[in-house]
Amino acid sequence: MALVLERRPEAGKWALLLSPLLAVVLTLVSSLVIFWMLGQDPLRALQVYFLLPVSDAWGLQEVMVKATPLVLIATGLALCFRSNNWNIGAEGQFLIGAICGGGVAVWTHGWGGPWVLPLMLAAGALGGMAYALIPAVLKVKLRVNEILVSLMLVYVADLLLDWLVRGPWRDPFGFNMPQTVTFAPEATLPLLFQGGRMNLGSVIALVVVVAAAVVMARTLKGFEIRLVGQAPRAARFAGFSDARLTLTVFAVSGALAGLAGVLEAAGTVRQLLPGFSVGYGFTAIIVAFLGRLNPVGCLIAGIFIAITFIGGENAQIVLRLPRDMTLVFQGMLLFYILACDTLILYRVRRRVPGVGAQA
């Protein structure tokens, strides 16, 4: 007797949508149990985590502020992962984007004009792109594993930021704190509404999502990405160059991560300092998979994950729960989505001896 997984013939496209929803429900149920075990009123905790963040305009804006980098990065990663290119270093590209864009802000501090902001965005995107091309070029030219290179470059970027804000870019009037000057108004993104922090970055993220969705579903390039990922030999037969595609998707995802970095720097934090990122580049990997490697899915998943970030902050204040609870949420979510995927697409069957015993 053995347990076997066999593909369900009838599992259709609905399953792809059902799986993340089911995973969310299971995560909520499990967290109820955890709250109860922590001695909290489970319903009250759930309310603090998931309803409080979206119950007023300010909270909603905060959610969008958190979701923006996640969605931007995850959309780029979705393109990468779809084509079997494993860019795990979005965090590094995010930081380099912030460094390049923030560098423009530091450099032009005191003499800039309205041209500063576009220049920052361009510098951030190009910086992230260039940084992502390092693992891509190494993969294409020397067959170096892109997972390792992109991941290790995260720490290089992290230390580079650390050195910059402690050394050459330190704010001379900052009481020796390791941080840059606070960016000038022309180097910060305009707010969308009064009384919140939501800025132009969210609009940019939305435009990127729509563009990526159209590219994936309707254009030859999107088809190329899917084909290279699913059947590399067939892609070659179709005349697509996998080397060129690797460079392209790394460049795009790096540019989007870099853009997210400079948007975070220019829109939300408004200066560079160590610990500038809360790990958006890594969390975006969960977002990309939760969103089914689909741009619109990434948008929804990004908002959901952002809610858990804000909810975690609320819970720290209101319920005095540790911040790690947020990570527990995200871990459970990834676990449940992988499990749901498997069980929806496959069924577990016990191989039973005996004629006709199995349906």
Added chain:
Amino acid sequence: MADRTPLLVAEALTRRFGALVANDSVDLRIMPGEIHALLGENGAGKSTLVKMLYGLLVPDGGRILWRGEPVTLANPRAARALGIGMVFQHFSLFDAMTVAENVGLALDEAEPLRDVAERLREVSRAYGLPLEPGREVWRLSVGERQRIEIVRCLMQDPHLLILDEPTSVLTPQETEGLFETLRTLRDEGRAVLYISHKLDEVRQLCEAATILRQGKVVERCDPRGQTAASLARMMVGSQIAEVRLSHAAEATGPVRLRVDNLNMPSEDPQGTSLKGVSLELAAGEVLGIAGVAGNGQDELFAALSGEVLAPRAADLTLDGTPIGREGINRRRRRSAAFVPEERLGHAAAPRMALSENALVAGHAANGFLRGGFIQRDRMLNWVDAVTHAFDVRKGPRDPEARDLSGGNLQKFVVGREMLRKPRLLVVSQPTWGVDAGAASLIRQALLDLARDGASVLVISQDLDELFQIADRIAVIFNGRLSDAQPTREMTREAVGLLMGGEGFGPATPGATPGAAPGAAPGQARDKEGVA
């Protein structure tokens, strides 16, 4: 042959898949020391039946008797324990592992690798199936991979060996070698259940046959007393359209494709480099390229299609234009079309719909794009047209490629190219593992295309096929190509010798003037024991 208890009896085996009755009360009786043919078109239920006999499927009704005793086969392990072995049409081998590792993995009892290699060497020698235990599978040709599967079965000392279309990738000499092996097994008292579409082989080899049609047994006979035509009639229930004879006499159009002394290292370090390959293909002509798998066919296809670029533009000319440095899509725009050997994974993406698979080969030249956007309705119409013209049988209008049977998918990927009415068609193994009806339809379509003035180049290991449709035949051996000779002036024996490497290289004077000048000696691949 003294023992008259049947080795295996299937009584009224029935298996349903939803509404479809794949096997409807099928009876089968196999005697010890018998080579028994199981015949039927694709979809007739042969695979379902043998999967039940091998414990891969559980029957919905009926029973199986082994040496007169009812048995239940819950899984392949139980089947193997009784002494039933099976060689599948599609190999299940790990490319990155060695022959011995692959064999060792499949054994039911763990064994040290050194012992496995030793036994493997013994078995392969005893049954004339040469294999090198230490070689990685990815270096081996299709024919060699099949040998692994056969040896893997034989090492379990089976009383009944099930073979699913074993000769579709073999040369006549290799096939003859396999038959010798099977006859040896028979003489040892073992039984063989032999699934094939090649009716001549069945007549030559088997002493009993069970014929399935639409899930039912329609006939039982001794194939030695039948003709290929009568067997085919039983299989399909009607007369198969005979492929009309070739048209060698009038095929004298201008040269369309010229390959001029093409030297090309293989991208795969263990592949076969092309050495001084030259050929000319006229308009309206079918040129066949025979050869044992792994002698440079893949590399030749890649070079002709443009998946790999030639070193010099002038190495290949199409209608007088040098195209050696042009990629596959630029060649397609010059009205060339290509059908690779592997249906799933190379010609088609398994998990994509047929319409998207139409885009795979058609995005360059078929007008499926407008302003960079995919025109899905045009692709669907194209699928409908291919379906209609090539009788592709499928359930929904636009299923995924992997949901089609092998024959129907092959009709689709061939039809996808043919519908464009290309002026040059390069096709590799056009009827590999395809049932008789589909094979005859595809071959007829190739001939019709040539009669309309196109040039057709067929790379095939199926000599029957080449003799049936090619005007001229050349043989590829170790990366070199013999001079093409008119088919009527060639015999199967002559082609078989060329496939074994006779007549190539300077050592054999003057047999094939087309052999590469100054070719290096030592082309002897491990072909001993094959012929």
